[in-house]
Structure formats: structure tokens, C-alpha cells
Amino acid sequence: MGVSSEPDPHRAGAAAASRALTGPDPRLLVVFCSIRLDPHAVLAGIKEVAAGIPLIGCSSGAELGLEGPGTGQVAVAAFGGSGFTVRTSAATGTRTAPREGGIEVARSAFAGMDGANQLMLLLTDGLAEDQDDIIGGVYEMLGAGVALVGGGAGTALLADGATADTFHLYDGEVLTDAVVGAAITSDGPFGVAMRHGFREVGEPMVVTRSRKGRIYTLDDRPALRAYLDRLGAPEEAYHDRKAFVAFSRLRPLCVLGRATEEVRFITEHADFDDGSLVCVGDVPEGGVVWPLESDADSTIAVVDRAWPAAVEALGGRPPLGFLAFDCGIRQDLLSQTPTGDRVAEEVDRMIRQVGELPFTGFYTWGEIARTRGVNGLHHQSLVVLAIG
Known part of the structure; x- marks a missing residue:
């Protein structure tokens, strides 16, 4: 090298x-x-x-x-x-x-x-x-x-x-x-x-409606609210895009497979009207995801x-x-x-x-x-x- x-x-x-x-x-x-x-x-x-x-x-x-x-x-x-x-x-x-x-x-x-x-x-x-x-x-x-x-x-x-x-x-x-x-x-x-160094927060969540990387519902709830509720987000993250990005960029989702796990970055393109999240990479409908958090250590x-x-x-x-x-x-x-x-x-x-x-x-x-x-x-x- x-x-x-x-x-x-x-x-x-x-x-x-x-x-x-x-x-x-x-x-x-x-x-x-x-x-x-x-x-x-x-x-x-x-x-x-x-x-x-x-x-x-x-x-x-x-x-x-x-x-x-x-x-x-x-x-x-x-x-x-x-x-x-x-x-x-x-x-x-x-x-x-x-x-x-x-x-x-x-x-x-x-x-x-x-x-x-x-x-x-x-x-x-x-x-x-x-x-x-x-x-x-x-x-x-x-x-x-x-x-x-x-x-x-x-x-x-x-x-x-x-x-x-x-x-x-x-x-x-x-x-x-x-x-x-x-x-x-x-x-x-x-x-x-x-x-990846992240910790799982709570229990896994079912992707009840998604298309490619856009997740519409988790556990039959609007994905944005279900995700933010699970992670204890500040109130401004529910409606202010800058606050949402600051919170979500360090709290991705883990897509769980039979023998694999793949971390998905959550982008800034959440829709505050329909309550959907957007990830980089596919998040299959019917699959299971786990919200994650981490720190520097x-x-x-x-x-x-x-x-x-x-x-x-x-x-x-x-x-x-x-x-x-x-x-x-x-x-x-x-x-x-x-x-x-x-x-x-x-x-x-x-x-x-x-x-x-x-x-x-x-x-x-x-x-x-x-x-x-x-x-x-x-x-x-x-x-x-x-x-x-």
C-alpha cells in the first residue's frame, strides 16, 4: 500500500x-x-x-x-x-x-x-x-x-x-x-x-407498506410518526425538516433478513403530509426493520x-x-x-x-x-x- x-x-x-x-x-x-x-x-x-x-x-x-x-x-x-x-x-x-x-x-x-x-x-x-x-x-x-x-x-x-x-x-x-x-x-x-456499532431501540417493526426505499407505514402506523415515537424524538422533528434531518441522520433503520442485516440511511425526503420516510436502498414491504441509535464511543x-x-x-x-x-x-x-x-x-x-x-x-x-x-x-x- x-x-x-x-x-x-x-x-x-x-x-x-x-x-x-x-x-x-x-x-x-x-x-x-x-x-x-x-x-x-x-x-x-x-x-x-x-x-x-x-x-x-x-x-x-x-x-x-x-x-x-x-x-x-x-x-x-x-x-x-x-x-x-x-x-x-x-x-x-x-x-x-x-x-x-x-x-x-x-x-x-x-x-x-x-x-x-x-x-x-x-x-x-x-x-x-x-x-x-x-x-x-x-x-x-x-x-x-x-x-x-x-x-x-x-x-x-x-x-x-x-x-x-x-x-x-x-x-x-x-x-x-x-x-x-x-x-x-x-x-x-x-x-x-x-x-455498524448501532444499538437496537425497542422491538423490531413490520414494514406494512413500502415502495422501494419509501416506507409509508410501520406496524400499520404512519412510518414517520412510528419511527420518531420509538426513538423519543424532539417535538420539532415531527414538522421541521432541519430538525428532522439533524435527528434522523444518526438514527438509521436496520433491515433484518434471515441471516443478514443491512443498515439503511434515512434521507431528508420525509413527507410530513403523508407521514412517509425515505431510505437510501430498498426496504421491502412485509419485511422487518429495527430503529437504531449510536454515539461516538x-x-x-x-x-x-x-x-x-x-x-x-x-x-x-x-x-x-x-x-x-x-x-x-x-x-x-x-x-x-x-x-x-x-x-x-x-x-x-x-x-x-x-x-x-x-x-x-x-x-x-x-x-x-x-x-x-x-x-x-x-x-x-x-x-x-x-x-x-
Whole structure:
């Protein structure tokens, strides 16, 4: 893994790639590039020292690594060695045709590839409203036998208050409105773990009426009121949108499956007239959800649960390195605690977990972790990939 904080994007790309290329026979580069840098120049710098190596990457609002949390960085992870094969792919237009994008990026992902262990690494678009449909398209092509891991490209606010557009890197191209993937087979195992750090409040609630991410009723009551009542919301959250957003953004819903749980971020688009809630990602009618709450301590503590779970999934084989996909809202929560900014404290926990092993990652706009079930889209969660 290599990281550079060089202000010149070309030099940053070249330096990060050079630091990552320490092992023999590199087969794949994964790049997390600050939204604040020119991706074309970064990519040119990487290609200057790593020509011919397949590459996927995306924009990030903030990066993770052994140097701690950072903004304005380029982070590069290099994969390779004996028994390791890769095929990269990309699709555009996922904001308007997300399922088709997922199908395209996975259509021939593992064709002709051998290997005891298979993993699809996906970098979706954090600005796409239907990331779960992208994953649904991937599932249609690959089925349940291939583990998925990754995250949504991150962004940041510009000086004028607008949100910068996300971007993806694919071999020698810079793409927008895209998803990129790497189909990986390896003689060694992959360990995928997701943990969210939230506490369940009360009993589970039945989704008695919903359509995609809009929930109309919970337990046959207007969803907005049922949700706010359960969590003891202040009176102004029932009718004032700013108060509602301040309350709900740190109190998501957990969608419960037979053997899975997926955290769903609640957006600002609640309807105070019909009493509906809107989540990022599908919330099936007839399913079960659990309101959640957390604090800074539980947010940080999840690191010490996610990392051992990813290592345990390697089945006793020692890890060689790690990628982390950490939600940007977790970063926001930790940066504004009553005792000050605690983002570095979370990353210090990660560094203690990895020891001397390579590690990098970024703060995402949506996290992907699926080892069972159909979907695997999460929010406000930490996903860890251990490479064995």
C-alpha cells in the first residue's frame, strides 16, 4: 500500500504507486483519490510508474491508512503474486440505469478464470440513488457464490456549497456516473466483515407498506410518526425538516433478513403530509426493520469487532493486508463530538489492529459487503476486507 500527500496531483499519483509496488508480479492497483485532486493528472502519474497494470479506483472525501486519516491524498493498494488473477470492468450511466450497470460490470467477470477463492471488488457511485439496484444486477450475473465488497465513491462540498461530482478510475480512463469492478481469484482466502456499532431501540417493526426505499407505514402506523415515537424524538422533528434531518441522520433503520442485516440511511425526503420516510436502498414491504441509535464511543468500538471478524473469516490463514470502507457519516459524527474531533482515534484503532501489515481505505458514500443473501448494501457501517 502506498499513500502520498503531495499537493501536485501528478507527483502524488506517481509517489503513491511507487510506494505500493513493493512486491513481485503486481496484478491489480486499487486507487482512492481525493476529490480535491485532478484525477487525470493523478492517473498519469500512476501510469508513469505502473504502466500495463490493471487499475480501478474512485474519488474519496477522505482517505485512510497507516499515516492516519487524511484529505487531499492519493492511496494505492497493489495486489498480486502467484495464484492471483484479475479481470477489471466498468459501466457508465448507473444513475439512470443502475441495474443495467451492475449487469454490465459483472457480465463476463469470472469467465475463464480459475481459483479456489472468488471476490468481486465493486466501487459504485455515491451519488447514485439506487446503488442496491447496481448490486442486484451484479447478483443476477454472479449469483450467491461470489463474495462482494467495496463502497461508493465519495465527494465533498465545494467552496460555493455545491457537492463535487464523483469520479472513477478505470485503467487509463477517468469516468463519471459509473461503477468499476475487479473480479479476483486467488489461492488464498478473502475475509469480509461488516459491523455498524448501532444499538437496537425497542422491538423490531413490520414494514406494512413500502415502495422501494419509501416506507409509508410501520406496524400499520404512519412510518414517520412510528419511527420518531420509538426513538423519543424532539417535538420539532415531527414538522421541521432541519430538525428532522439533524435527528434522523444518526438514527438509521436496520433491515433484518434471515441471516443478514443491512443498515439503511434515512434521507431528508420525509413527507410530513403523508407521514412517509425515505431510505437510501430498498426496504421491502412485509419485511422487518429495527430503529437504531449510536454515539461516538460505540462508533469507534466497532473497529475492534469488524477487524477480528474479517481475520476469522480467513479460516486460520494469516492476513497479508487490509482494505477498509468506512462510512462518511461515521466520519461526520466523530468529527463533531462534545469532546472534539475523534476521527483520528478511530483510525488509530484500525492501525493497532493491522500492526505492521499493509492497510488503506477511504470514507465511502455507501458500503458493500455480501457473503450471503442477495444484496449487501449498507450505510453508516464499517466494512473490512482481509486478504489471506
